[in-house]
Amino acid sequence: MIPTSNLAHFLLQTARRFPDRAGLIRGEHVWTWAEVAARVRAAAGGLRACGVGKGDRVLVHARNSHAMFETMWASWMLGAVWVPTNVRLTPPEVAYLAQSSGAVAHVFDDAFPDHEAAARDANPNATVHLRIGADWDGLAHHGAPLAEAVAVDRDDPCWFFYTSGTTGRPKAAMLTHGQMVFVVTNHLCDLMPGTSEHDVSLVVAPLSHGAGIHALAQVARGAATVLMPGERLDCAEAWRLVEKHHVSNMFTVPTILTMLTRDAAVDRVDHSSLRYVIYAGAPMYRADQVHALRKLGPVLVQYFGLGEVTGNITVLPPHLHSIDDDPAFPIGSCGYPRTGMEISIRDGEGRGLPAGETGEICVRGPAVFAGYFDDSEATAKAFAGGWFHTGDLGHLDAKGFLYITGRASDMYISGGSNVYPREIEEALLLHPAIAEACVVGMPDAKWGESGVAVLVARDGNPPPAEDVLRQLDGRLARYKWPARIVFWDALPKSGYGKVTKRDVRRRLEEAGPA
Structure with missing residues (x-):
């Protein structure tokens, strides 16, 4: 047992140092660090009164908001485990995460009643059911404030970061307090050196994943976090906020970065405050990278990682990005090992x-x-x-x-999200007219990669593509749906009878886009 600092201390320490500085901003509402900490302390006390304690899992299915941000810190104050989900998941998918995590508390956004009901049915272990909004605000306003964060050990889990293996079945990667203290320190060292209370970060991706980890580093240094007013990416609004708040850093994925830098608004605002624009989660087309460098200047930071290593594998800092294909630069590399x-x-x-x-x-x-x-x-x-x-x-x-x-696996990354073909194939094969299915990721100018489903009809008479896609409705999140459906008479197979996806990809490349 090795005692370590509870992650919640990042927030508590920052609130003591900078109580009156802006901590969280959304629209015209500004919460100071003292206000954020007070709400988190009260919410933690309210959760404890409901029976949530150290080691318990708190499932959160919610869009970005100040309350969603607070669920993270309140969970950690108690020594509980934060279990955020991807809001694009379907009710059955969220129900599985609730059941497999053994969450004792469910916190849902008002916008997801079907997800909430499915999780409640699948996970009778949960005894606490809260809604973002009235329920959470009630805790944050009226809960008996927790005086201090619960003591934790280095290897105590703090976050279940759901990922998937080659089977496509989601698995909870256990991130720990000791691990995440290192990750935050490393982010500040390698990705955003010099970050302080004078910096401002804009959130343009879900806090449930990489953007949430990025936000921890801002809290640790007292840098304000600005949330977008809506749930969808509005590029013009994002650039307006960059100019208004003098945003100095933000976390993106290549798809988002490309959308931002190809939007006309990028040329209408002053974004000279930007110091670090971080992109990760998927490969970025060289043409898009060069375009972003031309629009923003030498501020791009790339990193390679995955949930199990919390992004901490490589870094390619601004000075190693090049607009020209200069052989002195590591063109095509995702960087060198993180500290x-x-x-x-x-x-x-x-x-x-x-x-x-x-x-x-x-x-x-x-x-x-x-x-x-x-x-x-x-x-x-x-x-x-x-x-x-x-x-x-x-x-x-x-x-x-x-x-x-x-x-090594067949996984592909579409718009920064991991997609696992077997999960899609299994859903497609539930269609009575489909005999065989193979899904592969192919290059996509907008999303980086998108899925192509190659199918074999059971009776040689292919059903309409719309009919096939209806098979996925309600079973899989939309981002997992294939962008294209192709019917072949047979799938290429190895001598062992296995479909050879390499040959499928080659035939698709030879055929060209439909």
């Missing part, structure tokens, strides 16, 4: 490979998670040989810069 982290390229037998050779990207260091909740088999496989196996393929050059060349 305190180690990368190794391993072959199929687990042996380390020299520079220039392609293998699986494996990592180790303080940013690596504690394992998958209630899944010892998956945890053991992920840590085989003493390294965490990312499932991505790549190589290191002689200087240690990492280049991602493919994926």
